Amino acid sequence: MFTTPTNFFNNSQNDPKPIKLNSRTRTPLEKQFETWIDKLKPGFTPDDVNEALLSQSDPDLALDIFRWTSQQRNYKHNHITYRTIIQIAIHGKRFGHAETLIEEVIAGACSGSEELYNAIIRYCSNKRHLFNRAFDVYKKMLKSVDCKPSLETYTRLLNAV
Incomplete structure (x- = not known):
């Protein structure tokens, strides 16, 4: 006796466990x-x-x-x-x-902060293609009310030249 296609697909005995199509290993x-x-709580x-x-x-x-x-x-x-x-x-x-x-x-x-700007100047002054960016950061420091260039800033810029 043959099973009709409708009965074949509806027969629960033949159904394997459903497969989640969207499941993948993370x-x-x-x-x-x-x-x-999860550790970073709201706020x-x-x-x-x-x-x-x-x-x-x-x-x-x-x-x-x-x-x-x-x-x-x-x-x-x-x-x-x-x-x-x-x-x-x-x-x-x-x-x-x-x-x-x-x-x-x-x-x-x-x-900005002096520490952040000096870290950027240190990195940029060591990379030829970013050399001008070091001076952009210096100019940003000059315009800043809260964060002025320090001795470290000038030393890094002079050493880069």
């Missing part, structure tokens, strides 16, 4: 990212984000956390989180990311 990086995002501060960034051994994970937090409502990175993520990107050899972050700072993404 990578370790995705799992770590989700763990850190997190730049200090909380900075702690999360400093806890990462993987620069890509730190960059993902930085970008995710920047998209959250009522949150804005400050000079501390920018300095931290720029240093992480540089030490992790993610130079393209570092340069993008530097451009964001120069464009005014956060308020």
Whole structure:
């Protein structure tokens, strides 16, 4: 006796366990990212984000956390989180990311600090194609009310010339 196509497809005895089409294995990086995002409770501060960034051994994970937090409502990175993520990107050899972050700072993404600006000047003065950006940061410092060039700033710029 043959089963009609309708009975064949409706026969619960023949149905294997349903397969979830959207299920896939998450990578370790995705799992770590989700763990850190879960730790950042609503209302997190730049200090909380900075702690999360400093806890990462993987620069890509730190960059993902930085970008995710920047998209959250009522949150804005400050000079501390920018300095931290720029240093992480540089030490992790993610130079393209570092340069993008530097451009964001120069464009005014956060308020500046002497430490942040000097870190940017240090990096840019060591890269021929970014040499002029070091002086852009210096000019930004000159215009700033809160953050003026220091002896370290002038030393770095003079050593770069």
